[in-house]
Amino acid sequence: MSDSPTSTTIDDLRGRIDRIDAELARLLEHRALLAARVQRLKPVGGFAGRDPRRERELVAAMAAHAPRLGEERLARIMAAVIETGLDAAEAETART
Numbered sequence: 001m002s003d004s005p006t007s008t009t010i011d012d013l014r015g016r017i018d019r020i021d022a023e024l025a026r027l028l029e030h031r032a033l034l035a036a037r038v039q040r041l042k043p044v045g046g047f048a049g050r051d052p053r054r055e056r057e058l059v060a061a062m063a064a065h066a067p068r069l070g071e072e073r074l075a076r077i078m079a080a081v082i083e084t085g086l087d088a089a090e091a092e093t094a095r096t
């Protein structure tokens with residue numbers, strides 16, 4: 001896939017972003033499902049059982065794949081991802 005100015009338009013780039021966003025949504029859904037399963041296996045799950053060390057470790061591992069974003073920005077993104085996953089897990093628990 002070329003990024004040359006002649007072949008790349010805003011529409012092309014937005015199309016590529018849309019495809020990545022669809023993939024991200026599927027991955028986030030899958031991640032939330034797995035994180036909900038972890039909550040059910042932990043002695044204390046949900047927000048009460050939050051594990052800051054595990055969160056730091058997963059962000060550090062991700063940073064190796066995302067040098068443009070870097071660890072500090074990834075930490076902000078992953079805080080939102082993790083909190084949203086915990087929120088969905090707690091809502092599911094409340095329904096069942």
Ligand SMILES: O=C(O)C(=O)C[C@]1(C(=O)O)C=C[C@@H](O)C=C1
Nearest residue numbers: 035038050051052054055082085
């Ligand atoms: O690994 C865990 O202990 C989890 O509960 C999963 C998870 C996550 O979403 O990755 C969620 C909350 C914790 O603070 C750390 C990680």
